[in-house]
Amino acid sequence: MKPLFYIAAAVMIAVALALLLLPLLRHGRQAGRPHSLFVLMLGIALMIPVGAALLYWQVGTPAALNGVPQEVDVKKALDELRAHLAAQPNDIQGWLLLAQADMEMQQLQDARGAYGQILKLSPDNTSALVGWAQADSAASDDHHISDRARDLLERAIKLDPDNQRGLWLLGISDFQHGHFAEAAATWRKLQPLLQPGSNVAQAVAEQIALADARAGSAPASASSVATATDQGAQLHVQVALSPKLDAKLAKGDTLFVYARAPDGPPMPLAVARLSADQLKQAPASVTLTDAMSMVPSMKLSSVSRVVVGARVSHSGNAMAQSGDLEGDSGVIDVGSKAAVKVLIDKVHD
Template sequence: MINLTIVLALIAIIASVAVVFPWLRKKHVLQLDQKRQTELYAEKLADIQADLTSGNIDEQAAQAAKDDLKIQLASELALNHSGHGKGFNPKLLWLLPVVTLVIAFSIYRIQGKPEQMIQFYQAKENTPAFGQKLLSGDQNFTTEELQQFYIGLRHQLSQKPNDAVGWLLLGRVAYSNGELTNAIAAFEHSIKLDGSNISALLSYGQVLVATNDETYLKKAANVYLKVLQQSPQESEALAMAGYVALQLDDMESATQYWRFALKLLPENDSRRLVMARTIPVLAEEFNIDISSSAMPQNHPATADHPVSEQKTQDANANQILVSFQLSDETQARLSEFKYLVVFARPALAGPPAAVVKIDLDKYFPTQVKLSDDNAMMPNFNLSSLTSAHVTVRLSKDADVSKSEGEIEYNSEKLELSNNTALNILL
């Protein structure tokens, strides 16, 4: 802020000088004109006196000539003075820098610039700490912190444009803010600087998938293929490559990718169940009981297990409790549907950060809880988001895409916390 004040003061002084200098120059020219007129008057007066002395004119004519000369000089001096500015006090000109500075600061404050500058300096100061926090795996950022982090990273990268990690962080922050275009550009810049960074490639693929655009989905498929060429046992790349293949209606490739992923994922990884339920042939192949999906807390199945045996959640982890009510029309059609699918994602497109799929042959829940346990990817879960849209679908089959006649509800954007609640009427 001090530097900014100095800059504004200098601008005010420069502007004032630009205004005052022409006036001072004009004043100087006027003084020269008055001096020349006075000198000319003295010369003419001397000529009249010389003519009188030599007898060329008499006393009366000489006096008349002197009077005319005085009137002419007085008239010219008065004309110059009036043209310079009658009644103007030159001392007031020195108030111009002060007035200019006051006006500049007023406009600056009206536009909210001081607050923006304060935010900028705070962002600049907090950027290193935010970077360490993100790199350590802690993704619990508030919306304000993400905005500060984004601003700070942009400034940092303007100073160090070849910082591949900086561009990677910028892309992740932009993605968390829902700025997909900026995220894509940042990841591409990072990969251009360091094409072997698997973390950058995975993040790039993730944001490409989030666009839900076929062109970007095909590009994402190539990105995950590049990752697998470098690291064939990268389970996250296998999981996402399978998801992309499903979105592109390539069931054969999706099955192959997820088959390899299931061989690598630990038995307690929640993604195994999601994959098995999406492609039932994998459930048989890997002996996964798809009937034992994550049950809502109010379902009788959860009562059979003591609380100590249930997987505990971080108290600060983001969760969404979705409560349902059915309209008479939906209640009448309920027998048409086989699954209730509930998922959350940062935008109304792209992969979900959490998904629950419930077989309606057994029961229809009144509540479903989405948490980090329902994530497809360990680094892309509800706790990695500050906001999300929830989609609820009554599905007729196991296809991940919406089919004709299915009922789907999309929520407005929700600000996430450890107790986010959503009531839905289907």
Template sequence: MIDFWLPAGLLLLTALAFLLIPVLRIRKLQAEEDRTALNVTLYQERLQELEVQRQACVLDDAQLQAGRAEAARELLDDTEGVQRRSSVLGGKIPLISALLVPVLGVALYLHWGAIDQVEQTRQMAAAQPQSIEEMTARLEQTVKQQPDSAEAWYFLGRTYMAQERASDATKAFERAVEIAGRAPELLGQWAQALYFAEGKQWNEQLQALTDEALKADPQEVTSLGLLGIAAYESQRYADAVRYWERLVAVLPEQDPSRAAIVGGIERARQQMGEGEQSSAATAPSAKVHALEVNVSLSPEVQKNVQPDDAVFVFARALSGPPMPLAVKRLKVSDLPVQVSLSDVDAMMPELKISRFDQVQLVARVSRAGNATQGEWTGKTGPVANTARDVQALLIDSRDGQAQ
């Protein structure tokens, strides 16, 4: 913390200078006043001597007046340039203040200052997190130390979403809204977390949140994307096209998620029976390739799972961030099944399959419905993001032991 306390110490020294310099000047003036007083005393003694000599008839009247004039002239010469001043405060009060300033300054800062935040910022800057789990732990520690930091809650929610912990993300975004107010972006993120936490089931609360976000900002991208996804999942393809077209219209041309949204529009139009027609709002069009994955259970695993156990199928970058790029949630009773993973299934707009040349495919069985930890798992890869063949993904290992 020397990089903090050194500037703080310099500021304290500057404050002390304003107190101590006047004290030193007062002492100098006091010395000058003492010297002047001494000169006046000598002058008075000189006058007495002259008067004694006059009474003794040693000096006549003329000599007496000349002696008095000479003594006065010497007094004026000795006191020339000296200004008599008096200190209202005196010397003790500034000295006491000079001692109290650093003590009170440190005490007040320790009480009302932000030393914990300074130390935390230094620690985070000194060592960057090496994994999503480490980042999550740091953000959780941050919100404990700064429970009123809307920014910390927001980023914690985003990190939870990257870990497929939608329920935890919902609480984080809700807390951010309580602190920072009902900003459209926060409402959109909160609604998105709720949607995935509720198993992609639309409800009145989600509708209210997205309506409020779009009323405040008709171009709020998270809400538009979420409404499109929800409409597509419920086979309301016309609504999906409408929301995604609005989204594409506000996305910059260089935005990496634009192509994925355009691909989603084309797929929705195909479902509507309109083929691959593209409207002017979606031009130039782009195809989004999907990885086809056949998910199944080994005989041993089949004996140890229950039909309602959750199954998470996801793709993650072979070399890159550990968080999933695309996710599907199923149940054991659905297996074996063939699923498609593409940019449309991405949890975060900045993390898409199309942005990574090779991915790893993972499936996990979790009785508790936890996407990050379960009982059984299976992996395969590396797989090119442009692979056309159906990829076989067998769940055959205890979670934590798959190779």
């Protein structure tokens, strides 16, 4: 379907723009510039090609632009695309366009559903395999990569070993599960595929250094050593379990201690994974640092205030589950030198 070809091309342009602009967003946040400014910049840059594509979808040909209102009703265009897919549910390119548009508009559940439709039609479609995993992770409170998402990522990499987004997400999954050596190895496969010296390559190198440091390995270079050992901001945390929840603590439970921005995204700025068994004897102590961040641009030193929380997971899953035990410190200053005390006194619904 020719219109969908041009629309899909516009989506590819939007993705390329995202890859170019995300490093700028990351650098801007580190420099202290307002987050909203870069989000607006990124949104405009992404929606221009997507909006143009959807306008093409509405008017059909460039010649038909004469007399067309200048404002693009993106919602109407997407509704028409959904109507088209209802009539032609086997149109893979149409589903791909819808999934990409939903991702850009932060309609993450819809994006996951659209990628799911593609996988029903084409189980080995690597764009859909990686896209479903990304949408599923983005839709979760802590951006955790689920077991199914990881299975899809592994399949995508088996089909396309040079899939850059797939390698990045698979490394994040390794890191989230505490498999730091595996995360570093996965990201090292990604490095040769990136432009040397680019911001993206630098960010990946920093993540490899962090994974090496957490795994107890020596980073690959002197600059990586400096990155890994410069812990920046630190918060000393003491976690205690309320006596009323003693009976709910089971052997083998996992304790997650984390810090997040009070008004920012739910992804932790720093997170530590410990055995919850020690809570039976005394409060658990841990120091959260910049080295415990998930991505270089989101760490303790990137904000002035945080909420420190702790959660006992019965499943060992980083994503909160019903029945988990949790508590938090409230909002505190990152520069605080006093120990942050967290009491786990609630049960997650």
